[in-house]
Amino acid sequence: MSGESRPMATPPAGPATTSTAMIATLGLVATLCGILIVSAYQGTLEAVSANKRIVLERAVFRVIPGAVRMKSFYASSAGIVPAEGPQPKEGVLFHAAYDQAGQLKGIAAEGAAAGYADVVRVLYAYDPARQAIVGFGVVAMRETPGIGDKILTDPAFLKNFEALDVSLTADMKTLANAVKTVKHGSKTQPWQIDAISGATVTSKAVGKGINDSAQRLLPLLVPNLGRLETAG
Amino acid sequence: MIPGQHELTPMENFMEGIWKQNPIFVMVLGMCPALAVTVSARNAIAMGVATTFVLVCSALLVSLIRKLVPKEVRIATYIVIIATFVTVVDYLIAAISLEVYEALGAFIQLIVVNCIILGRAEAHASKHGPVPAVTNALGMGLGFSLGLFALGSVREILGAGKLFGFSLFGPDFQPWVVMVLPPGGFFVLGAWLLLFNWLRNRKSAEAAPAAGAKGQRT
Amino acid sequence: MNGISLGQIFVSTVLANNFVLAMFLGLCPFLGVSARLGTAVPMGAATTFVMLVASLCAYGLNVLVTTFELEFLRLISYIVVIAAAVQLVEMFMKRHSPALFRALGIYLPLITTNCAVLGVALFQTAREYSFLQALTFAVGAGAGFTLALTLMASLRERLNLATVPNVVQGTALALMLAGLLSLTFMGFAGLGAGE
Numbered sequence: 283m284s285g286e287s288r289p290m291a292t293p294p295a296g297p298a299t300t301s302t303a304m305i306a307t308l309g310l311v312a313t314l315c316g317i318l319i320v321s322a323y324q325g326t327l328e329a330v331s332a333n334k335r336i337v338l339e340r341a342v343f344r345v346i347p348g349a350v351r352m353k354s355f356y357a358s359s360a361g362i363v364p365a366e367g368p369q370p371k372e373g374v375l376f377h378a379a380y381d382q383a384g385q386l387k388g389i390a391a392e393g394a395a396a397g398y399a400d401v402v403r404v405l406y407a408y409d410p411a412r413q414a415i416v417g418f419g420v421v422a423m424r425e426t427p428g429i430g431d432k433i434l435t436d437p438a439f440l441k442n443f444e445a446l447d448v449s450l451t452a453d454m455k456t457l458a459n460a461v462k463t464v465k466h467g468s469k470t471q472p473w474q475i476d477a478i479s480g481a482t483v484t485s486k487a488v489g490k491g492i493n494d495s496a497q498r499l500l501p502l503l504v505p506n507l508g509r510l511e512t513a514g
Numbered sequence: 515m516i517p518g519q520h521e522l523t524p525m526e527n528f529m530e531g532i533w534k535q536n537p538i539f540v541m542v543l544g545m546c547p548a549l550a551v552t553v554s555a556r557n558a559i560a561m562g563v564a565t566t567f568v569l570v571c572s573a574l575l576v577s578l579i580r581k582l583v584p585k586e587v588r589i590a591t592y593i594v595i596i597a598t599f600v601t602v603v604d605y606l607i608a609a610i611s612l613e614v615y616e617a618l619g620a621f622i623q624l625i626v627v628n629c630i631i632l633g634r635a636e637a638h639a640s641k642h643g644p645v646p647a648v649t650n651a652l653g654m655g656l657g658f659s660l661g662l663f664a665l666g667s668v669r670e671i672l673g674a675g676k677l678f679g680f681s682l683f684g685p686d687f688q689p690w691v692v693m694v695l696p697p698g699g700f701f702v703l704g705a706w707l708l709l710f711n712w713l714r715n716r717k718s719a720e721a722a723p724a725a726g727a728k729g730q731r732t
Numbered sequence: 733m734n735g736i737s738l739g740q741i742f743v744s745t746v747l748a749n750n751f752v753l754a755m756f757l758g759l760c761p762f763l764g765v766s767a768r769l770g771t772a773v774p775m776g777a778a779t780t781f782v783m784l785v786a787s788l789c790a791y792g793l794n795v796l797v798t799t800f801e802l803e804f805l806r807l808i809s810y811i812v813v814i815a816a817a818v819q820l821v822e823m824f825m826k827r828h829s830p831a832l833f834r835a836l837g838i839y840l841p842l843i844t845t846n847c848a849v850l851g852v853a854l855f856q857t858a859r860e861y862s863f864l865q866a867l868t869f870a871v872g873a874g875a876g877f878t879l880a881l882t883l884m885a886s887l888r889e890r891l892n893l894a895t896v897p898n899v900v901q902g903t904a905l906a907l908m909l910a911g912l913l914s915l916t917f918m919g920f921a922g923l924g925a926g927e
Contacts, residue, residue, distance in 0.1 A: 302589045311579070311591050315598035315808070322602040323804045330607035337612050396736065396744070398921055401859070426695065483921070492572060542903050545759035546847040558830040593844075594816055604807070620854045623807050627845045629760055696754050697918065700911030707904040715899060 283503070315442035325329070342377050345417035346388040349379035357502040361510050374499045378510045379407075385408070386510055387455040389503065392421060393495030397487035402433075404491050406443065410507050413450070414472075415492065423484075428485035430513040439478050439485065447472035448496050454505055457497055463489030524649050531654030538661030538703075539710040544630045547621045548662055549699035555678050558666025562659025564622060566608060566652070568599045569631050573639040573651035575599075592635045593626075600626040617657045630654060652661045661706075668702050669693045738868045740859075745872030747920040751848050752880040753913055758848030760879060763906050765839055773878065775839060778821065780874025782843050783852045785817045786810075788872035790853035791863055797871035810853045817843045848877055851898055883913060 342352050354365035356373035363370060376391040389408040394401050402425065405415030418440065425431050433439055451458050459473040463486045466479040475492075477485035522530065537543050547565070552558040572595050583591050604622050608615045625631070634654055639647040670676055673693030675683045688698070692698045751757045758779070765775045793809045796802075822840050825833045833840070843849060852873050856866040887909055896905060 304584050307583050308587055308591065308594075310582075311594055315594055318598050319601050319804050322605050326605040326609035330605065330612075333609065333612040359706075396740075400749075414779075426691065469552075542763065543760065545763065546756050549759065579841040582758030590812070593811055594808060597811050601804055601807050605804075620858060623854055624757075624850060625806060625849050626811055627850050629842075629845050634844060678811065692915070695739065695918070696756065697911045697914040699756065700907050700914055704904045704911060707907060708899055711902075711904060712899045726886045 291508065294513060310466055327348045338377070341405050341419055341421060342379055342390040344406055344420045345390055346379040347417075348381050350382055350388045351380045351384075352390075353378050353380070357499060357506065359502065362503070362506045374495075374502060376499055376503060388416065389510075390417075391495055391499050393491030393493075395487040395489075395491035395494065396423050397423060398430050398483045402484060402490055402491060403488040406471065406492055406495070408448065408496075410504070413448060413504075415443055415446040415448055415496075418488075418492075424479075425484045429481050432478050432481050433488055436478050438476065442469075445472060446475070446492075450500055450504055455501055457493075461489055461493040461496060519557060522646075524646070527646055527649045528653040530650065530661065531652075531657040533657070535654075536657040536661060536710075537654060538579050538658060539664075539707060541630075542707075543633065543659060545703075546624060547628065549696070549703060551618050551621050552662055552666035552669055552699065553673070553694045554617075554670045554676075555663060555666040557614070558662040560607070561618060562655070562662045564603050564618070565625055565628060565631070565658055566655025567603050567606075568596065568625055569634060569651045569655045569658075570630060570648055571599045571602075572596045572635055573647040574644055576635045576639040577642060577644045577647035583640075583731045588640065589620065589632075591638070592632060592640075596631050596635070597626045626627060630658065664706055665699070665702055668706075669698055673698060736759050736865065738864060741865055742872040742875075745869055746876040746879065747917065749919050750876040750880055751873045753875055753910065753917045755851070757851040758846050758877050760876075761839060761842065761846055762884065762910070763903060765881065765885075767885065767888055769882065769885040769889055771835060771839075771875065772881045774836060774882075776874070776878025776881045778825075778836065778840065779843055779846060779848065779877055780871065782814070782817055782821055782873045783849050783870045783877075784867070785821075786814050786853050787856060787866050789817065790857060791866050793924045794857050806857070811850060814849055814853070815844045842921045848873065880913065884909060887913075 319429065339352050339405045341347070345410070345414045354375060355362050356365055356370055356375055358370040358373040360370055363373070365375060376389055376419065378389055379387045381387045389390050391408065392403060392405050394403045396402075397496060400423070402423045403421040405421050406415045408414075409416045420434055423430070423433075446461065450456065451457050453488055457473075459471065461475065462474055463475045463477050463482075465482075466477050469476040475485065475489045477489075531537065535541055537548075538545075538548055544565070547561050551561045572592070575595050576592055579591075600623060603625070607618070607622060634651060638650050642650075668676060670678075671682060672690045673695075674689050675681055675687035690698075693702065745751070749755060752759065752762050760773060761779070765771050790810055790813070793813060794806065795804045797809065818841060821843075822833070825836075825840070852870050856869050863868055884906070888906065891905065891909075900908070
């Protein structure tokens, strides 16, 4: 009789969606999303770069005490170029730290290797005069709290990095002796790292990270050290 | 929502995500971030806030364009929208705090495959106006954050003796290290689920005798 | 960091850094599909295949995105490609093995929202793996996922025959089991870590 006593009729099937309609919708959505992403990217770019720079500076000034200014460079077979420019092929990033008077206090560089849980990233300070690593800090790690994270605080482990020998061979092509992590208590040479007892994997990661980085950086950096002597 | 059921009031809409359909304890969705980043209360809340942001924004946008999207391409559209907001929140977090950004790591970008967000877009936002969609999304996000906080705080207290970085038990506390490791995450979540189930069983047991009595009267 | 050998990557991803039990990726299917052994293995195989495809595409996309300095489009392009790959796998399976397609049911399209697949793409990008390293990583991730799924399914099937308190049944029990499995896998720690 009246329409109300009938159960709700199924809506009539509309025409099948045309390809144009689908493409148009996707195009509209894609444009909208594109605008959103790019605005967010541009809007936060400065803040993010500033954050990264602050964190890096803090880390570098911690491993090179007394430094107040930092400049980043790439070292490659073609020499040393400032980091602001294009990255040279096979260039290795490092940071030169200068004190109040503008004198070079040390070089900081990053090394990384697989640890127990994830990659362990370390920052080490290199003293050109002594050809040794004189400072060490951890940039990022996810090692086991209470075991792996002892590399941050264990005094015996940190002592390894007061004068870790990384001198080059006479032809400056490679490290005279590779940096190696040895079992706890068996360190005999200045280029060895005494592992933390019970945290061998993490200690080995630190040693490998430093060794890999030093092997890549120092042969390219040391011959060109003169360029860095004064804050350029 | 069951067809024929009355339209939920805004308050009920909001609360749905907190108790009845809590993403973590009831629907058991979004597990991956729930276990991975909840090693501390602060990280847990940061992840909760980030997910809520994406939930709300995508629910809003999906709801606004719901009449325009042909049904064949709707999943693809929702995925693109969600991925957009995840990229946005990724940059926002990096700009606000690099520390939190490093702590959450890849799991910020993994918000895009959090089943809750796509599920809500498909089940709710595409069928309701902007205001109910956003209310529901807010409730879900809050429920999710509460769940994460429950996990993160327990794991941090037991596994490190701290809450939000503040030491609770003094220097002689022996931390229960496994709690901040993967197995601990599974155990703590299992324990919370157990508690939740027990509470729910008690609630329905209390309601059952009353319903039984009513049934006998008709 | 890129001096890691393929064997190390494979072993470490399957055992020491198992995607499910150590990195918490792929938990939804892990808790959802692992009730029966019969569905666990095909699911693992399908996921491994999708991971391989995703890894390949992610490698190519990353090269593209970096060359044109469009890093902000990386996430969207990854997820869209993964969704498309899953769609293709679905269509392929429907055609060539309909029984398997029916058996997996709703879980096949759900591989798209499997954090493990996107996780493979994101992690290989973050760790700057070479092409071969990325492929090994993907195969290892899939193998590890299948391993965890199979172990879990076998355990849960056994538990079906045991008396379990009502409160614990279901997901809570699965999580406790997963915790024990994860604890066991911690014994592999350091495998494939270096030297």
